[in-house]
Each structure stands twice: as structure tokens, then as C-alpha cells.
Amino acid sequence: MSQPLVSPSRQDWRAHAIGHLGWARGAVGAGAGIALAGIATWLVLGLMPGGGSDALPFLVAPLGASAVLVFCVPASPLSQPWSVIGGDLLSAAVGLIAGHMLGDPWIAGSVAVAVAIAVMSVGRCLHPPGGACALLCALGASGRVPWDWTWMAPITANVLLLCAFGWLYNNLTGHPWPHRPPRVVHIPPPAPDYSREDIVAVLEDWNEVLDVDIDDLDAFVQALLRRGRAA
Known part of the structure; x- marks a missing residue:
């Protein structure tokens, strides 16, 4: 018996x-x-x-942005476990410190986001929702009822639990997390080959930050070259 046909549009939607x-x-x-x-x-x-749960939230808003990165683009350097954990928690701490030291919400929020970006960059844990964590905590710590360090409890619990589930879910659905770039076997082409250092040099010439790992770019180019030779 012939198999039922599936229209291309339906196949595209399913994929x-x-x-x-x-x-x-x-x-x-x-x-x-x-x-x-x-x-x-x-x-x-x-x-x-002491029943601290009455005064503390059980969810913080920046977690929603972290979830988008962890589950939708798990291969991104911005989505890796250390980026999520370090980016969110370090930035939250920066926000609390800025709020208590500076007092004014406008100044504290601005300084907290700037310092958080610097701290994440130096710590190699750049994570966009970290900026939201810094701003949230700076505003809370400089508000009418200043947030104290107990606010790190729900933020820490949220981040660690999200990462634990992200590890389980991504690996079960075929996307290893932390991400591991494909192993690249360089096959000398008839034309002059390139090296990983060439990719680094091109990125430096562009003077742009691409949201993709260099090893993934290398694997992608090699796959293109192999496909071209097989055609």
C-alpha cells in the first residue's frame, strides 16, 4: 500500500x-x-x-530571559552553564552592592549594569539576563525598603534549578549541554587550506562579536568543504 503523502508545507511546519x-x-x-x-x-x-518565604519572591523576572537562551539556543556561548550561573549571580551581587552604596535608584541602576557587564566579561560569563539581574537588584536595594542579601536566596535557587533542568532536558532531546563543538577532521582541499587562526584573524578584522563559538565556525566551514567535494 502506498504511504499517505504529506504536503511540503506540513513537513516544513513539523520541522x-x-x-x-x-x-x-x-x-x-x-x-x-x-x-x-x-x-x-x-x-x-x-x-x-523565620518564614522568610513571605518576604521573598519564588521567581525573579530575569529568569525568563535565561530560559530563552538555555532552551532555545543551547549551543550559544552566552547560554552555557557558567555563563548562566556566573552571569546572573555575580550581576545580582553587583546590583545589591551598588544599590546600598549609591542609594539613588537611577545612579545605582546605571552603575550596576555597567559594572556587571565588566565583571561578566572579565569572568568569561557574559549572559544578557545578567544585566537585568543587576538592574533589578540595584533598584530593589535602593528602594524604600532596601533589599538585603537574603534576596540572593531565591535568585540563586532559581538559577541553579533552571540550569539543572536545562542540563537534563537539553541532553535528553539531543542537544548536549554544556555544548561540545563537533570534532573537526581537516581534509586538505585542492585549494589552499585555512587554519583556526585564520578564523580568529577574520573575526578580529571584522571587530564584531558573533554569538557562535570559533570551533563551531570551524566545523561548519569544514562541512561545507566536504559537501562541495562530494557534489
């Missing part, structure tokens, strides 16, 4: 939804990660001495 990093995969993972982080954080805070 876009559930195929290679489809939106459905990212949406389900991010939603589940946020839900689990919220529930677990609520339980953790409920066990704190």
Missing part, C-alpha cells in the same frame, strides 16, 4: 515546530524549567528559618 531546535521544543523546555524552578524555590524558601 519548524519539533525538528532541529524547533520552537515547540524550546517553548516546552522553557515553560517546564520556569515552573519547576518556581515550585522548588517556593519549597526551599518555605523551609527557611
Whole structure:
């Protein structure tokens, strides 16, 4: 019996939804990660001495942006575990310090974001939601009822739980996390070959930061060369 035909448009939709990093995969993972982080954080805070859960949130807004990166672009250098953990937590600490030291929300927020970017860059954990963590904590620490260091409890719990679920979900759905670039076997082409240093040199000439690892670029070019030779 002949197999039922599937229209190209339906095939394209299915691939876009559930195929290679489809939106459905990212949406389900991010939603589940946020839900689990919220529930677990609520339980953790409920066990704190003095009933601290009444004054602390069980979810913080920047976690939503971290979830987009972790589940939708898990190969990005900005989405790796150290980037998420270091970027969010270091930036949150910077925000609390700036808020307490400077007092004024406008000045504290501006300084906190600037310093957080510098700290993340030096610490090799650049993570865009870290800027939101810095701003949130700076505004909270310089508000009418200044946030103290207990606010690091829900933020830390959120980030660690999101990363734990991200590790499980990404690996189970075929996207190893932390990301490991494909192993590259260089095959000398008939034309002059290139080296990894050539890629670095081109990126330096462009003077731009691309959201892709150099080893992934190398693997991509090699795959193109192999495909061209096989054609």
C-alpha cells in the first residue's frame, strides 16, 4: 500500500515546530524549567528559618530571559552553564552592592549594569539576563525598603534549578549541554587550506562579536568543504 503523502508545507511546519531546535521544543523546555524552578524555590524558601518565604519572591523576572537562551539556543556561548550561573549571580551581587552604596535608584541602576557587564566579561560569563539581574537588584536595594542579601536566596535557587533542568532536558532531546563543538577532521582541499587562526584573524578584522563559538565556525566551514567535494 502506498504511504499517505504529506504536503511540503506540513513537513516544513513539523520541522519548524519539533525538528532541529524547533520552537515547540524550546517553548516546552522553557515553560517546564520556569515552573519547576518556581515550585522548588517556593519549597526551599518555605523551609527557611523565620518564614522568610513571605518576604521573598519564588521567581525573579530575569529568569525568563535565561530560559530563552538555555532552551532555545543551547549551543550559544552566552547560554552555557557558567555563563548562566556566573552571569546572573555575580550581576545580582553587583546590583545589591551598588544599590546600598549609591542609594539613588537611577545612579545605582546605571552603575550596576555597567559594572556587571565588566565583571561578566572579565569572568568569561557574559549572559544578557545578567544585566537585568543587576538592574533589578540595584533598584530593589535602593528602594524604600532596601533589599538585603537574603534576596540572593531565591535568585540563586532559581538559577541553579533552571540550569539543572536545562542540563537534563537539553541532553535528553539531543542537544548536549554544556555544548561540545563537533570534532573537526581537516581534509586538505585542492585549494589552499585555512587554519583556526585564520578564523580568529577574520573575526578580529571584522571587530564584531558573533554569538557562535570559533570551533563551531570551524566545523561548519569544514562541512561545507566536504559537501562541495562530494557534489
